[in-house]
Amino acid sequence: MNRMHRMSGLSAAMLATTMVLAACGAGGRDDDDDGGGDGGSTVGVTDDTITVGAHFPLTGVAAPGYSEIPTGAQAYFDFVNAAGGVHGRTIDYVVKDDAYNPTNTSKVTNELVLKDEIFAMVGGLGTPTHSAVVDFLNEEGVPDLFVSSGSLQWGDAVDDRPVTFGWQPDYEIEGKIIGQYVAENMPDAKVGLFLQDDDFGADAEKGVRQFLDEQVVEVQRYTSGNTDVGPQISALQASGADLVLAFTTPSHTALSQLVSLKLGFKPQWYVSNVGSDPDLVGSLLTRFSEGDVEGSSGSLDGVLTTQYIPGVDAPDNPWVQLWQKVWDEYGEDGPLTNYRIYGMSHAYAFVQALQAAGEDLTREGLVEAVEGFAEDAPGPQLAPYRYSADSHLGISGLQVVRIEKGVGEPLTPVLTSDIGDTEITEDTSGQADDAPPESGIPE
Amino acid sequence: MRGRARRWASVTLVRHLTVAVLGVVAVTFVLTAVSDFRAIQLTEMAYLGTAAAGLTVLTGLNGQISLGHGALMALGAYTTALLLPDREASTPLLLVVLLAVLVTVAAGVVVGVAAARLHGPYLAGATLALAVAVPGIALHFESRLGGEQGLPVAPPEVPGWALDAGYFLTGEDPTRTKFIAYVAWLTLIVTFLLLANLSRSRVGRRWRAVRDDEVAAELAGIDLARARVSAFVVSAAAAGAGGAMLALAVRLAAPGSFTLVLSLTLLTAVVLGGLGSLTGALLGAGLLTFLPQVVTDVGTDAGLSDIQAAQLSPLVYGVVMVVVVLLAPRGLMGTVHDLVVRRRRPAPPPPPDSPHPPSRAGAVSTTTKGTTP
Numbered sequence: 001m002n003r004m005h006r007m008s009g010l011s012a013a014m015l016a017t018t019m020v021l022a023a024c025g026a027g028g029r030d031d032d033d034d035g036g037g038d039g040g041s042t043v044g045v046t047d048d049t050i051t052v053g054a055h056f057p058l059t060g061v062a063a064p065g066y067s068e069i070p071t072g073a074q075a076y077f078d079f080v081n082a083a084g085g086v087h088g089r090t091i092d093y094v095v096k097d098d099a100y101n102p103t104n105t106s107k108v109t110n111e112l113v114l115k116d117e118i119f120a121m122v123g124g125l126g127t128p129t130h131s132a133v134v135d136f137l138n139e140e141g142v143p144d145l146f147v148s149s150g151s152l153q154w155g156d157a158v159d160d161r162p163v164t165f166g167w168q169p170d171y172e173i174e175g176k177i178i179g180q181y182v183a184e185n186m187p188d189a190k191v192g193l194f195l196q197d198d199d200f201g202a203d204a205e206k207g208v209r210q211f212l213d214e215q216v217v218e219v220q221r222y223t224s225g226n227t228d229v230g231p232q233i234s235a236l237q238a239s240g241a242d243l244v245l246a247f248t249t250p251s252h253t254a255l256s257q258l259v260s261l262k263l264g265f266k267p268q269w270y271v272s273n274v275g276s277d278p279d280l281v282g283s284l285l286t287r288f289s290e291g292d293v294e295g296s297s298g299s300l301d302g303v304l305t306t307q308y309i310p311g312v313d314a315p316d317n318p319w320v321q322l323w324q325k326v327w328d329e330y331g332e333d334g335p336l337t338n339y340r341i342y343g344m345s346h347a348y349a350f351v352q353a354l355q356a357a358g359e360d361l362t363r364e365g366l367v368e369a370v371e372g373f374a375e376d377a378p379g380p381q382l383a384p385y386r387y388s389a390d391s392h393l394g395i396s397g398l399q400v401v402r403i404e405k406g407v408g409e410p411l412t413p414v415l416t417s418d419i420g421d422t423e424i425t426e427d428t429s430g431q432a433d434d435a436p437p438e439s440g441i442p443e
Numbered sequence: 444m445r446g447r448a449r450r451w452a453s454v455t456l457v458r459h460l461t462v463a464v465l466g467v468v469a470v471t472f473v474l475t476a477v478s479d480f481r482a483i484q485l486t487e488m489a490y491l492g493t494a495a496a497g498l499t500v501l502t503g504l505n506g507q508i509s510l511g512h513g514a515l516m517a518l519g520a521y522t523t524a525l526l527l528p529d530r531e532a533s534t535p536l537l538l539v540v541l542l543a544v545l546v547t548v549a550a551g552v553v554v555g556v557a558a559a560r561l562h563g564p565y566l567a568g569a570t571l572a573l574a575v576a577v578p579g580i581a582l583h584f585e586s587r588l589g590g591e592q593g594l595p596v597a598p599p600e601v602p603g604w605a606l607d608a609g610y611f612l613t614g615e616d617p618t619r620t621k622f623i624a625y626v627a628w629l630t631l632i633v634t635f636l637l638l639a640n641l642s643r644s645r646v647g648r649r650w651r652a653v654r655d656d657e658v659a660a661e662l663a664g665i666d667l668a669r670a671r672v673s674a675f676v677v678s679a680a681a682a683g684a685g686g687a688m689l690a691l692a693v694r695l696a697a698p699g700s701f702t703l704v705l706s707l708t709l710l711t712a713v714v715l716g717g718l719g720s721l722t723g724a725l726l727g728a729g730l731l732t733f734l735p736q737v738v739t740d741v742g743t744d745a746g747l748s749d750i751q752a753a754q755l756s757p758l759v760y761g762v763v764m765v766v767v768v769l770l771a772p773r774g775l776m777g778t779v780h781d782l783v784v785r786r787r788r789p790a791p792p793p794p795p796d797s798p799h800p801p802s803r804a805g806a807v808s809t810t811t812k813g814t815t816p
Binding site: 058059067070071095096097100101102103106107110111114115127128131132135136197198199223224225332 | 478479480483487578582585590591592593595620689692693694695697698699700702736739748749750753754757
């Protein structure tokens with residue numbers, strides 16, 4: 001009896017709940033599509049503002065150096081805003097900290113897209129971090145411009161990721177260009193590879209092996225969370241390598257240099273442009289060795305690297321002069337650094353895209369504008385962009401340099417290429433010799 | 444009529460079910476009302492809460508400590524990622540979650556057997572090793588588990604019936620984000636229901652007995668090792684479910700998501716909320732979800748730069764933790780419970796298991812009671 005009461009009571013409760021829910025429901029579905037067939041998405045755009053966002057490691061292990069990038073971009077946007085903005089709209093730049101953790105990247109990107117309602121993502125940093133959000137951004141149709149990473153995935157699959165664009169030269173062409181340089185100039189070198197264990201290392205290895213497959217005697221990889229690179233460097237030393245190509249972030253460049261010092265391993269080093277900033281690596285050397293090593297901008301002297309935009313070591317370059325002026329007027333405390341220049345450079349490219357997209361700004365229009373970038377569009381990059389409807393890969397080339405007294409001395413002219421077996425050629429576009437417009441703002 | 448109602452209320456299962464149904468209704472109302480962004484935050488609160496509930500049962504009711512629950516969440520998340528590699532994968536979501544829980548349970552048995560032999564700092568050390576080692580597995584088997592970049596998770600399309608139900612209730616199709624939020628909260632409610640029942644059952648009483656006095660428990664015929672292992676396994680299962688939800692919400696299973704910090708975050712949620720209290724675990728999870736963002740926003744509004752605002756949140760997090768431990772050492776729910784008990788003191792104390800009306804949500808008051816010394 002009791003049991004029956006219980007049952008009936010429960011079902012009465014269920015029934016009541018259902019009825020309450022039904023009463024507040026909207027009933028059946030009307031099958032009419034909302035006819036939103038107008039010009040495109042203008043989320044984040046008002047008559048006088050454009051809101052854009054980015055994720056960067058502002059705290060945590062990856063923060064040194066990288067956290068300076070958004071300060072540079074912010075300074076350039078402030079400079080543009082002070083001059084009246086783009087087509088009468090000022091740029092509101094929202095930066096979120098992801099601490100280089102993909103879970104956080106996913107969180108802050110949700111926040112940027114759904115809460116702050118950004119028009120576009122500009123310069124989100126990192127391969128593992130940005131890959132956590134790239135599909136989400138494409139599903140939502142949020143233009144994802146100038147990812148701060150050289151992974152191929154931002155630009156080589158336009159069908160899958162129609163709104164994502166790379167910016168810096170991808171790691172594969174960097175690998176190809178240094179590979180060819182070594183094959184031509186050091187044909188007897190025994191080459192060791194020291195790679196970050198993600199797309200960074202993998203894409204670079206693909207490029208290097210096109211030219212050096214025979215010469216590579218050892219490959220060692222590290223994961224970015226692990227700060228002990230002793231075993232890898234010992235293995236490189238044991239293999240007899242006399243030239244090590246390192247595709248490392250600044251922290252791991254410094255760590256590998258310290259371990260090599262300890263082991264007395266003295267090969268010729270090549271360090272990817274990602275991890276070869278002399279000032280930052282120098283200060284990291286001091287910090288990691290707790291003062292045992294006197295790190296300075298000269299710590300990487302003799303090391304080979306590549307460059308694709310002019311940096312602080314070229315104060316006479318007209319672009320660097322523009323950056324210096326912008327930084328002095330609108331920057332925060334602290335000197336102009338290569339990371340700040342990097343931030344300003346992609347901010348410049350973004351303003352360029354906004355100008356090209358015209359007054360009736362839509363997300364679709366912005367994507368088309370970048371795909372249609374003129375090949376000779378002026379900009380700080382040393383080689384032209386590759387943007388088209390089929391490729392969203394960025395800058396097409398770089399220059400091999402040797403660091404002397406903290407300054408990159410060119411060893412080759414600017415060399416350009418593309419992914420796959422595209423030949424490497426000398427750049428003839430004159431991109432490296434152009435200067436910014438008088439106003440400092442792209443036209 | 445009143446007599447019958449009271450008798451009903453005394454049946455634990457009925458009371459827990461009522462609260463669960465109320466919970467479902469409340470969650471439905473809240474989730475239909477909020478924006479997609481809030482729904483995502485609530486999803487985060489749900490998966491942290493689910494895993495923290497498992498940990499609070501382990502630590503609060505059985506007296507074992509685990510610094511490795513983040514790693515158990517990783518197992519659930521990676522299982523989910525392997526089962527949902529792309530949109531075309533047709534593994535039903537329910538099956539995915541069950542398998543994720545199953546894999547974690549298997550790991551829970553192994554770890555639990557080892558843990559049952561250890562105490563205090565040794566147990567903390569062993570589970571700490573788990574938290575450090577598991578992300579390493581993903582790095583070692585890079586080709587299969589995606590290495591540093593992790594495995595992408597393709598959350599399934601919203602099934603037709605859910606679309607219809609959502610439309611019926613709110614007049615618009617639920618987005619995939621909202622759907623995942625519903626799934627996460629349903630998982631939380633089911634987990635809480637099961638844990639609340641378990642802790643009120645004979646099993647739960649054994650766990651407490653082992654926690655309070657091993658010798659007495661053994662004399663009473665309780666198999667210490669078995670009680671410990673079972674507590675660990677149940678706790679692991681909850682962590683696995685939480686991990687599966689994390690993977691669905693974040694759309695990624697990567698080692699960076701399951702660092703030691705996650706394990707410590709769970710422990711923090713449990714300590715903040717009050718050991719052994721399911722409501723406390725939920726409260727702690729909510730605090731950890733919303734606090735960083737609120738603090739960062741306040742910092743930005745106060746004119747701090749992005750970097751300074753980002754650095755503010757770990758600071759406030761630490762301060763809150765210190766303040767709670769200083770002022771409310773038994774956690775937020777523990778303090779609430781103490782206040783309620785103190786207010787009632789003038790009245791004659793009720794017999795130990797008499798059905799007094801729950802002071803808070805019913806499912807939970809039963810477990811908070813368990814922690815009262």
